[in-house]
Amino acid sequence: MTVFHEVRFPFSVSVGASGGPERRTDIVPLVSGREQRNTSWADSRRRYDVGPGVRSLTDIHTLIGFFEARRGPLHGFRFRDPFDNRSAAPDQAPDPADQLIGTGDGAVTQFQLVKHYESGGELWTRTITKPVEGSVRVAVEGVETFDFTLDTANGRVTLADPPASGQAVTAGFAFDVPVRFASERLDLALDEPGAASALSIPLIEIRV
Structure with a gap:
């Protein structure tokens, strides 16, 4: 198997x-x-x-x-x-504001880690499935939160409480x-x- x-x-x-x-x-x-x-x-x-x-x-x-x-x-x-x-440039430490991973709707608590690559107005989004344990930082509407769990086997972040509708959920991480x-x-x-x-x-x- x-x-x-x-x-x-x-x-x-x-x-x-x-x-x-x-x-x-x-x-x-x-x-x-x-x-x-x-x-x-x-x-x-x-x-x-x-x-x-x-x-x-x-x-x-x-x-x-x-x-x-x-x-x-x-x-x-x-x-x-x-x-x-990592979610940031090679010479920078991951910051909770690095990557937008979702937007709150008042109900959803789970968000997939992703990394965005942008150049010349074009954007490609990469799914991050293997984050490094202990490196992930998360923020909701710009405020860092520690009330979350991380599944390091698939890169999914689960917040303790659902973000309000329209609130940006961001993350920084190594992977x-x-x-x-x-x-x-x-x-x-x-x-x-x-x-x-x-x-x-x-x-x-x-x-x-």
């Missing part, structure tokens, strides 16, 4: 990782030289390569243990994206990306006594 393991990929091995978001776009060239473009994905998906983080036999030991415990690509796990892992190993094998090399490397260890984002 496939399950998601609520554990984070070892940070010591992830230092030096590369990767980022990808999109799927179908491009059809026309006789006129113009193009027709259509996206088959509503959301982006992230890919990473953590191979560059392997530098020692200690890293190899840690990596093999993690890979085997996940049964290779069978079970998903958490990964800290080195480039995009991980749900991923799995994208290969069924680890290609490792012993470069010299005490030193090791891995050409590539691909990870791919999964939906949970």
